[in-house]
Amino acid sequence: MIRNYRDLTRLEMEQVNKDETIVLIPLGALEQHGNQAPLGTDDIIAEAMTDYIRRELEGEPSSEDSDFPMLVFPVIPVGLSTEHRNFCGSITLKPDTYYHMLYDISTSLVHHGFKKLAFLVCMAFSLVMMAIALGITGNLPRWLRADPAIWQ
Secondary structure (H helix, E strand, O other): OEEEHHHOOHHHHHOOOOOOOEEEEEEOOEOOEOOOEOOOHHHHHHHHHHHHHHHHHHOOOOOHHHHOOEEEOOOEOOEOOHHHOOOOOOEEOOHHHHHHHHHHHHHHHHHOOOOEEEEEEOOHHHHHHHHHHHHHOOOOOHHHOOOHHHHO
């Protein structure tokens, strides 16, 4: 069953099969997208993509796939948007702040027993920092490390 992470109580979370459940973490941004699109375009895309993934994985109600074990984390609404900082309305985190946020979210989930984390990257610079946070530090468990070669 695909559920929203934020909707579960502590007791419900304790019952989640953390060995099998994937925590999907969508990464958005608040930044300019020219004069034609809203600042929250990346967040809007992230929300739409999680809805699309949910529909595709749940399949028909009688389908075997309708019990897919996933928790959808809230969209991370601010990203690493330094190249947009001079455009009015754009919000950015410093690279080390963004790195630590991704790292801390990941290690918190691992601390609670989750073994499968998936980042849904809906903004280009998020991909770079996510690769650094998960692959190069070596501080996370081996199963959580990304192979830096896949990002090249």
